[in-house]
Amino acid sequence: MEFDEYLRTRREIVEEELNNYFPETLFPETLVKSIRYSLLNSGKRIRPILMLAVADMFGTPYQTILPFACAVEMIHTYTLIHDDLPAMDNDDYRRGKLTNHKVFGDAIAILAGDALLTEAFRIMSEAALKNKFSSKKTLEVIYEISSGCGINGVVGGQVMDILSENKTIDLPTLQYIHTHKTGALIVAVVRAGAILSFATKRDLQRLTEYGKCLGLAFQIQDDILDVEGSFEKLGKKPGVDSAKKKNTYPSLVGMKESKEMLAQLMDKAYKVLLPYDEKAKYLRNFIFYLQNRQS
Amino acid sequence: MEFDEYLRTRREIVEEELNNYFPETLFPETLVKSIRYSLLNSGKRIRPILMLAVADMFGTPYQTILPFACAVEMIHTYTLIHDDLPAMDNDDYRRGKLTNHKVFGDAIAILAGDALLTEAFRIMSEAALKNKFSSKKTLEVIYEISSGCGINGVVGGQVMDILSENKTIDLPTLQYIHTHKTGALIVAVVRAGAILSFATKRDLQRLTEYGKCLGLAFQIQDDILDVEGSFEKLGKKPGVDSAKKKNTYPSLVGMKESKEMLAQLMDKAYKVLLPYDEKAKYLRNFIFYLQNRQS
Numbered sequence: 395m396e397f398d399e400y401l402r403t404r405r406e407i408v409e410e411e412l413n414n415y416f417p418e419t420l421f422p423e424t425l426v427k428s429i430r431y432s433l434l435n436s437g438k439r440i441r442p443i444l445m446l447a448v449a450d451m452f453g454t455p456y457q458t459i460l461p462f463a464c465a466v467e468m469i470h471t472y473t474l475i476h477d478d479l480p481a482m483d484n485d486d487y488r489r490g491k492l493t494n495h496k497v498f499g500d501a502i503a504i505l506a507g508d509a510l511l512t513e514a515f516r517i518m519s520e521a522a523l524k525n526k527f528s529s530k531k532t533l534e535v536i537y538e539i540s541s542g543c544g545i546n547g548v549v550g551g552q553v554m555d556i557l558s559e560n561k562t563i564d565l566p567t568l569q570y571i572h573t574h575k576t577g578a579l580i581v582a583v584v585r586a587g588a589i590l591s592f593a594t595k596r597d598l599q600r601l602t603e604y605g606k607c608l609g610l611a612f613q614i615q616d617d618i619l620d621v622e623g624s625f626e627k628l629g630k631k632p633g634v635d636s637a638k639k640k641n642t643y644p645s646l647v648g649m650k651e652s653k654e655m656l657a658q659l660m661d662k663a664y665k666v667l668l669p670y671d672e673k674a675k676y677l678r679n680f681i682f683y684l685q686n687r688q689s
Numbered sequence: 690m691e692f693d694e695y696l697r698t699r700r701e702i703v704e705e706e707l708n709n710y711f712p713e714t715l716f717p718e719t720l721v722k723s724i725r726y727s728l729l730n731s732g733k734r735i736r737p738i739l740m741l742a743v744a745d746m747f748g749t750p751y752q753t754i755l756p757f758a759c760a761v762e763m764i765h766t767y768t769l770i771h772d773d774l775p776a777m778d779n780d781d782y783r784r785g786k787l788t789n790h791k792v793f794g795d796a797i798a799i800l801a802g803d804a805l806l807t808e809a810f811r812i813m814s815e816a817a818l819k820n821k822f823s824s825k826k827t828l829e830v831i832y833e834i835s836s837g838c839g840i841n842g843v844v845g846g847q848v849m850d851i852l853s854e855n856k857t858i859d860l861p862t863l864q865y866i867h868t869h870k871t872g873a874l875i876v877a878v879v880r881a882g883a884i885l886s887f888a889t890k891r892d893l894q895r896l897t898e899y900g901k902c903l904g905l906a907f908q909i910q911d912d913i914l915d916v917e918g919s920f921e922k923l924g925k926k927p928g929v930d931s932a933k934k935k936n937t938y939p940s941l942v943g944m945k946e947s948k949e950m951l952a953q954l955m956d957k958a959y960k961v962l963l964p965y966d967e968k969a970k971y972l973r974n975f976i977f978y979l980q981n982r983q984s
């Protein structure tokens with residue numbers, strides 16, 4: 395299967411399952427509408443598909459991984475809803491549509507985020523109990539994902555990001571923000587896919603390295619797109635970061651150096667996959683996909 | 690041990706452990722300060738102590754339960770921080786102190802809540818993996834707690850509460866709000882204590898009934914205190930609910946009927962514990978403690 399086809403089919407599987415988790419008939423109606431608005435909003439589904447691709451490499455059936463992949467997309471969506479709030483980044487648009495709080499108000503947006511984060515853990519635990527999948531592996535994945543999203547992960551990164559606005563920070567601080575705000579969840583996603591596939595310690599180490607490179611590269615590319623991208627492709631205004639005096643790689647080390655760092659990370663990610671040869675083809679495709687994306 | 694003594698010693702154990710989970714040295718500093726401000730703020734610790742008391746009845750060592758008890762207090766604290774936000778209940782005081790967002794700002798308060806919810810799941814999974822406690826039982830508890838806090842639990846209740854402000858609602862809607870906003874987590878706490886003690890299905894059914902009565906009674910008593918309490922004892926202004934035209938039991942069915950309902954629920958909770966005789970003494974004490982509390 396070509397990578398485009400792989401992305402498309404996997405996205406469909408993920409979106410169908412997400413839709414099943416939050417049917418319109420669920421109560422309370424307003425909350426469910428708000429959740430569906432942001433969750434079923436044509437995202438790229440990079441994180442769940444990445445988890446599926448890792449598991450594919452080990453030959454794990456996607457049905458085993460799907461609830462965990464969906465849980466991660468739910469968590470990712472909660473971070474977007476909360477980040478967009480007026481109290482945080484105060485963004486009006488996301489993926490070309492009004493942000494959640496612009497449509498449902500701040501209170502419901504906060505609660506929709508809270509619900510998505512909470513339900514992610516319900517869905518993971520429920521799936522394992524129902525399908526009699528290894529409780530131990532499931533707990534390990536819950537540990538990975540919660541670690542990647544908490545104080546020492548996404549939330550820690552977002553806090554430092556907010557505290558750094560309108561300040562000039564040094565490169566280590568920017569690196570902290572990026573590795574935590576974006577990188578930690580991507581690393582957790584890759585590790586989760588491996589853990590659920592009963593990967594060896596050695597495999598887990600390699601894939602962790604792959605995830606780290608990919609996660610940081612992803613964010614550097616985001617920073618670059620904020621300078622060079624267009625509204626049509628991004629679905630939001632470019633130049634937002636610099637207008638808010640947010641620290642980015644281009645603003646801190648320059649555009650040329652940023653692109654070089656990006657290339658280096660991509661190269662490192664590529665090399666760490668060499669032992670897996672043809673089996674890692676989709677993971678290898680992910681590297682080029684992220685490097686060439688326009689949104 | 691007398692019940693007062695039991696509450697005091699258990700509270701100390703819980704607070705010491707919570708303090709260990711979030712030492713001041715943790716990074717990012719501002720986030721940790723905000724978390725510590727609300728988490729180590731002399732709460733009554735009803736939920737964790739209730740979980741410990743259920744486990745005590747089964748003779749389970751408290752060390753096994755403690756991480757789960759702390760996780761539930763963290764989740765409870767996250768709901769308070771988010772509920773107090775200007776976008777939600779807009780409260781300036783909580784337990785006699787300024788609310789989290791009044792001290793740290795809305796962004797950090799939202800993120801402190803997000804972190805507490807996330808870290809609760811990290812702490813539960815980590816404890817089980819480290820202590821080699823049953824992964825299956827741990828997953829069951831994660832399922833119980835996440836179910837009790839999500840769409841069909843605390844968040845669902847809070848959504849309906851917010852949507853009902855300045856509206857007159859009917860008794861079933863008020864009951865929905867109370868059983869979800871407060872009741873669901875208390876039921877989850879009681880069930881978690883039993884599950885972690887490898888309780889039988891029969892015991893689990895009885896304790897679920899106990900938890901349901903206790904949870905609803907707790908909220909009715911809260912409504913009553915908002916009318917009859919004082920600032921000194923409550924640590925916040927009484928009459929806030931009626932000033933906001935919030936629907937409460939006294940406002941909907943009258944004070945006399947509210948007190949009768951409270952008494953009936955207490956009686957039912959008492960009766961369901963009869964088979965456990967002396968072993969349930971602390972759970973029995975909880976009933977009277979909640980009925981007589983002034984804050």
